[in-house]
Amino acid sequence: DADVTQTPRNRITKTGKRIMLECSQTKGHDRMYWYRQDPGLGLRLIYYSFDVKDINKGEISDGYSVSRQAQAKFSLSLESAIPNQTALYFCATSNGELSGNTIYFGEGSWLTVV
Amino acid sequence: QKEVEQNSGPLSVPEGAIASLNCTYSDRVSQSFFWYRQYSGKSPELIMSIYSNGDKEDGRFTAQLNKASQYVSLLIRDSQPSDSATYLCAVNGAGGYNKLIFGAGTRLAVHP
Numbered sequence: 001d002a003d004v005t006q007t008p009r010n011r012i013t014k015t016g017k018r019i020m021l022e023c024s025q026t027k028g029h030d031r032m033y034w035y036r037q038d039p040g041l042g043l044r045l046i047y048y049s050f051d052v053k054d055i056n057k058g059e060i061s062d063g064y065s066v067s068r069q070a071q072a073k074f075s076l077s078l079e080s081a082i083p084n085q086t087a088l089y090f091c092a093t094s095n096g097e098l099s100g101n102t103i104y105f106g107e108g109s110w111l112t113v114v
Numbered sequence: 115q116k117e118v119e120q121n122s123g124p125l126s127v128p129e130g131a132i133a134s135l136n137c138t139y140s141d142r143v144s145q146s147f148f149w150y151r152q153y154s155g156k157s158p159e160l161i162m163s164i165y166s167n168g169d170k171e172d173g174r175f176t177a178q179l180n181k182a183s184q185y186v187s188l189l190i191r192d193s194q195p196s197d198s199a200t201y202l203c204a205v206n207g208a209g210g211y212n213k214l215i216f217g218a219g220t221r222l223a224v225h226p
Contacts, residue, residue: 033213040122042202042218043158090157103214105157 003027004106006091012112013081021076021109023091032074033092033103034058034066036085043090049074081113117141118205120217129226133190137203137217140184146206147179148214149188151199158202162188193224 004025013019023032034046035058045058047066055066063085065077078085091106118139127133135149146165150158164170164177164186176189186205190197200219 035216040218042118043204043216045213045215048213088155102160102163105159108155108157 004091004093004104006089006106006109008109009107010110012114014114015082016080019078019081019111021089021091021111023074023076023106025072025091025093025104027093027095027104028071029093029095029104030071031094032068033094034064034074034076035090035092036060036087037090037108038087046076046089078111078113081111083113085111086113087111117215118203118217120201120203120220122218123221124223125220126223126225127193129193129195129224131193131224133193133197133222133224135188135190135201135203135220135222137186137188138184139186139203139205139215141205141215142181142184144205147177147186148204149175149177149186150202150204150216151197152202152219153199190222193222195224195226198222198224 007022030051033048035043037043044060046060046064047058049055049068052068067075089109092103094103120137149162151161152158162175162177164179167179167181170177174191178187200221202219203217204214
């Protein structure tokens with residue numbers, strides 16, 4: 001089983017609908033992230049959380065919200081989806097140690113807004 | 115100016131050649147630098163990390179860092195068709211350790 005699991009893996013939704021992408025991890029990491037990836041733009045940070053009570057906006061948070069339900073769970077919501085939110089979304093986790101700085105990615109969630 | 119810049123490619127090299135991938139970054143206080151490989155439709159996977167000026171070798175991969183020039187590169191020796199992927203450069207961003215800023219990636223194509 002994957003250490004970082006995203007659901008759903010693929011979703012098509014209509015403009016204006018609310019959609020939630022869920023992420024759970026078994027790595028025991030404190031830090032969790034949501035990125036989106038668009039062709040030619042690389043990975044851009046949407047939100048990140050360093051622990052359950054800590055939520056921070058990334059570079060492109062407008063139109064998104066997040067919830068850190070537990071150390072192992074971090075969900076991303078699009079309250080009213082729009083077509084330019086069509087992208088590949090990645091959840092990621094990391095530990096807080098100064099050595100072995102590594103981020104682990106989930107398998108990605110393809111979201112299409114029509 | 116983007117925080118992390120890469121040439122989008124594609125960079126095309128013949129099998130067995132050395133592929134050279136380059137990355138520049140704008141934040142002088144960055145301390146950690148990473149190269150990720152991403153196959154189409156898949157998640158990025160870490161292949162190299164480098165923290166100090168100079169070279170770091172791991173198998174066929176060598177990462178090079180020059181903080182004065184704000185430049186990091188990845189060399190892939192004896193390139194194989196299986197190396198064909200997009201390579202993402204990532205730099206730790208402001209606001210805390212472990213928050214990475216990614217470049218847009220360079221697509222590498224290794225042809226037989």
